[in-house]
Amino acid sequence: MKNKYSCLLVLAGILIGQLTLQAQDAKAIVRQTFKNFAPVLDYSCKASFNFDIPGLNIDHIDGTIFYKRPNKFRVRSNGIIFLPKQNPNQILNIIADTLTFLPVWIGKQTVNNTSCDIIQLVPLKDVDIVAAKLYIDAKGYVQQAQITSKENGTANVINTFDATSKYAMPAKSVISFDMKKFKVPKMVAVDINSKSSTVKKDTGKTTGSVSIVFSAYQFNQKIADSVFTEKD
Amino acid sequence: MIKLIYAELFKIASKPRSYLGLLAITVIVGLIHLAMLSDGKNYLDFIFSTFSQTFDISGKILNGNLIAFIILQMLVVQMPLLVAFVTGDIISGESAGGTLRLLAGRPFSRTQIFFAKYIASAVYTAVLILWLGILSLVVGRLLFGDGDMMVLKSDGLTVIRAHDILWRYGIAFLIAFLSLMLIASYSFCISAFADNSITPIVICMATIIIFTIIGTLEIPFFDYVKPFLFTTHMIVWRNIFYQPIDWSEITVSMAIMVAYIVGFTGVAWYHFKTKDILS
Numbered sequence: 476m477k478n479k480y481s482c483l484l485v486l487a488g489i490l491i492g493q494l495t496l497q498a499q500d501a502k503a504i505v506r507q508t509f510k511n512f513a514p515v516l517d518y519s520c521k522a523s524f525n526f527d528i529p530g531l532n533i534d535h536i537d538g539t540i541f542y543k544r545p546n547k548f549r550v551r552s553n554g555i556i557f558l559p560k561q562n563p564n565q566i567l568n569i570i571a572d573t574l575t576f577l578p579v580w581i582g583k584q585t586v587n588n589t590s591c592d593i594i595q596l597v598p599l600k601d602v603d604i605v606a607a608k609l610y611i612d613a614k615g616y617v618q619q620a621q622i623t624s625k626e627n628g629t630a631n632v633i634n635t636f637d638a639t640s641k642y643a644m645p646a647k648s649v650i651s652f653d654m655k656k657f658k659v660p661k662m663v664a665v666d667i668n669s670k671s672s673t674v675k676k677d678t679g680k681t682t683g684s685v686s687i688v689f690s691a692y693q694f695n696q697k698i699a700d701s702v703f704t705e706k707d
Numbered sequence: 708m709i710k711l712i713y714a715e716l717f718k719i720a721s722k723p724r725s726y727l728g729l730l731a732i733t734v735i736v737g738l739i740h741l742a743m744l745s746d747g748k749n750y751l752d753f754i755f756s757t758f759s760q761t762f763d764i765s766g767k768i769l770n771g772n773l774i775a776f777i778i779l780q781m782l783v784v785q786m787p788l789l790v791a792f793v794t795g796d797i798i799s800g801e802s803a804g805g806t807l808r809l810l811a812g813r814p815f816s817r818t819q820i821f822f823a824k825y826i827a828s829a830v831y832t833a834v835l836i837l838w839l840g841i842l843s844l845v846v847g848r849l850l851f852g853d854g855d856m857m858v859l860k861s862d863g864l865t866v867i868r869a870h871d872i873l874w875r876y877g878i879a880f881l882i883a884f885l886s887l888m889l890i891a892s893y894s895f896c897i898s899a900f901a902d903n904s905i906t907p908i909v910i911c912m913a914t915i916i917i918f919t920i921i922g923t924l925e926i927p928f929f930d931y932v933k934p935f936l937f938t939t940h941m942i943v944w945r946n947i948f949y950q951p952i953d954w955s956e957i958t959v960s961m962a963i964m965v966a967y968i969v970g971f972t973g974v975a976w977y978h979f980k981t982k983d984i985l986s
Contacts, residue, residue: 555766
């Protein structure tokens with residue numbers, strides 16, 4: 476009996492030790508990622524948006540993205556843009572918030588032909604994001620991120636980097652997200668004289684994606700706060 | 708013939724009821740502009756709430772192009788009534804007033820009289836559409852500015868870029884004119900049979916209301932009926948704002964409307980040519 480308890484204690488010790496080591500490794504990886512981005516206090520860049528969203532017919536459009544720490548984000552363009560609630564900068568905010576999320580190393584995987592460490596971020600507080608999985612390469616670049624939130628479901632972000640990428644900022648991001656099929660009451664849409672909807676039998680669940688190509692990054696220009704509050 | 712058309716236009720212009728349509732459009736569009744200026748953002752938040760739950764929508768949503776579209780949609784039922792108000796009276800009004808017999812005694816053929824009245828009705832309809840276009844689109848763009856347009860359907864949404872909008876409005880107003888000409892022809896046809904001005908207007912209004920209600924009901928049985936109702940094809944102008952544009956559906960609907968116009972006008976003309984004008 477005594478031996479049995481001893482064995483269990485040893486196993487538990489090994490497990491806790493392993494988890495602690497993994498957490499330490501993961502922390503080092505996340506720290507490296509954050510270190511890449513740390514010098515950036517704000518940035519602006521040109522962005523080209525392409526949309527592939529079921530039920531939403533919208534052409535490609537260009538715009539300018541503005542970001543300022545800690546979480547100010549804005550897209551300025553001449554037209555209407557639909558962006559998923561989970562914008563790309565959300566990843567940086569999660570990484571920076573070391574008090575809210577505990578990083579745990581859970582394995583390795585190749586993304587974009589690059590070997591990546593998979594880091595699971597476990598929320599330590601009751602926040603909107605319930606789980607986040609980051610795929611980080613040896614340079615500390617986030618090649619892929621899966622973020623699940625209570626409000627907005629799961630979003631998958633795949634980043635592409637090129638030779639000009641500075642401060643771990645991607646050259647392209649593709650954001651895929653779960654969404655329900657849109658259904659607007661006919662009286663609201665004033666969509667009269669169309670056929671009745673009894674023949675539609677799909678589940679309504681589907682996936683949309685937005686791809687953003689970034690260029691002409693400009694860092695630490697001291698972007699004024701008014702940029703983020705000005706009217707469209 | 709030109710003189711006859713001028714005379715008919717003069718008759719329309721001299722009747723106070725002819726200005727009711729213009730006044731109604733001015734008041735309705737003015738009220739919508741006023742409402743949108745004061746509370747347009749909240750209205751659009753409600754309309755697009757299904758989408759804003761999933762997305763952050765950035766850009767100038769409230770703009771003159773969208774307001775013009777909303778106005779056109781709202782007037783889809785009212786505009787035909789305004790047209791019928793004048794065109795339904797154009798023959799029967801004279802019949803009731805006893806001036807039709809006087810006119811028939813003049814050295815013009817009945818066909819000339821008939822088509823002079825018909826062309827005058829078409830001019831009146833064009834003026835109504837033009838006035839609606841000026842107020843909704845031109846004034847709307849002056850008040851609310853230019854911008855991309857979000858077009859809502861029951862199963863989705865289309866965003867049309869600002870540079871791609873004006874030509875669509877041009878075609879939409881042409882189709883709307885054709886739609887109203889269908890109503891003008893219908894009321895004109897009833898007017899040729901009636902001896903008082905109330906009957907054609909009431910029949911025309913009742914028909915539009917009944918057809919519109921059937922078009923709104925989501926009962927599969929009515930799917931078989933809807934293609935035969937002219938109100939189904941009258942709203943095909945909306946399709947110009949969808950992406951991609953279904954030109955075949957638009958062409959078919961326009962062809963059906965032209966067929967209705969020719970049919971109603973033909974029946975009215977034949978009856979007018981052969982009927983005994985007793986008053």
